Amino acid sequence: xxxxxxxPSNKVTEKGKDVELRCDPISxxxxxxxxxxxxxxxxxxxxxxxxxxxxxxxGLPSDRFSAERTGxxxxxxxxxRTQQEDSAVYLCASSLVKGGTEAFFGQGxxxxxx
Amino acid sequence: xxxxGLHLPTLSVQEGDNSIINxxxxxxxxxxxxxxxxxxxxxxxxxxxxxxxxDKRQGQRVTVxxxxxxxxxxxxxxxTQPGDSAVYFCAEKGAAGNKLTFGGGTRVLVKP
Numbered sequence: 001x002x003x004x005x006x007x008p009s010n011k012v013t014e015k016g017k018d019v020e021l022r023c024d025p026i027s028x029x030x031x032x033x034x035x036x037x038x039x040x041x042x043x044x045x046x047x048x049x050x051x052x053x054x055x056x057x058x059g060l061p062s063d064r065f066s067a068e069r070t071g072x073x074x075x076x077x078x079x080x081r082t083q084q085e086d087s088a089v090y091l092c093a094s095s096l097v098k099g100g101t102e103a104f105f106g107q108g109x110x111x112x113x114x
Numbered sequence: 115x116x117x118x119g120l121h122l123p124t125l126s127v128q129e130g131d132n133s134i135i136n137x138x139x140x141x142x143x144x145x146x147x148x149x150x151x152x153x154x155x156x157x158x159x160x161x162x163x164x165x166x167x168x169d170k171r172q173g174q175r176v177t178v179x180x181x182x183x184x185x186x187x188x189x190x191x192x193x194t195q196p197g198d199s200a201v202y203f204c205a206e207k208g209a210a211g212n213k214l215t216f217g218g219g220t221r222v223l224v225k226p
Contacts, residue, residue: 004157033214040122042203043158043216056213091157095214101146101207103214105157 002026004106006092012112013082021077021109025094032069033093033103034077043091049075082113122201124221133191135220137204140185144206147180149189152201152219161189161202191222199224 005024013019025032034046045059049069060066064082069075079086089110093103127133139147145166150158164171164178164187171178177190187204201219 035216042218045213045215048213093157093214101148101163101205101214102160103158105159107155107157 004092004094004104006106006109008109009107010110012114015084015113016081018078018080019082019111021090021111023075023092023106025073025075025092026104029094029096030072031095031100032075034067034075035091035093036088037091038088046077084113087111087113122219122221124223126223126225127194129196129224129226130193133194133198133222135189135202135222137187137217138185139187139204139206139217141206141208142185144208146207147187148205148207149178150203150205152203158203194224196224196226198222
């Protein structure tokens with residue numbers, strides 16, 4: 001596809017279950033971000049991958065959250081033992097060049113923990 | 115402005131008028147400042163950026179102003195249109211390779 005693709009678009013899970021959210025960035029983009037957005041709120045930074053450098057994990061809220069990026073392309077955000085406060089829209093973005101200011105966002109995955 | 119609970123600061127603008135959206139930033143070391151627009155149900159979309167060594171940059175119907183003395187960034191939209199109704203976020207980026215950090219958003223409502 002031409003843009004950033006995220007799946008699933010919606011996910012309802014029971015408290016305590018693990019979830020995996022997937023992001024397919026734009027081909028060739030070296031930078032990849034994950035953000036979390038609660039209803040009516042701003043974008044909370046979670047993690048940033050830049051090429052082969054070690055990811056910036058400084059935004060991950062707890063050790064229940066992890067992310068990986070395989071082969072410099074697809075990324076998966078995993079939330080273990082989900083809690084109700086994890087309910088939010090999880091947005092992925094990619095950027096073409098190192099230091100690029102224009103990040104292209106996906107539509108997000110709306111996660112609801114019940 | 116800053117988000118308080120579920121209430122984003124809201125700017126109501128008459129169609130055709132100019133809009134000014136403000137943002138205060140904290141990191142003096144940021145290399146770039148950026149504005150993004152987020153329409154309902156969509157991810158944010160890049161509008162315009164400005165490098166920290168500049169004071170003003172113009173795009174199509176938009177102007178970004180940077181005042182480093184008071185750490186203030188603004189986005190001016192000329193002749194606001196209904197399609198400009200959205201939430202606008204400021205963001206900052208450090209030196210090359212650093213992450214993009216978003217500030218609080220402002221909801222713009224354009225009245226016909």
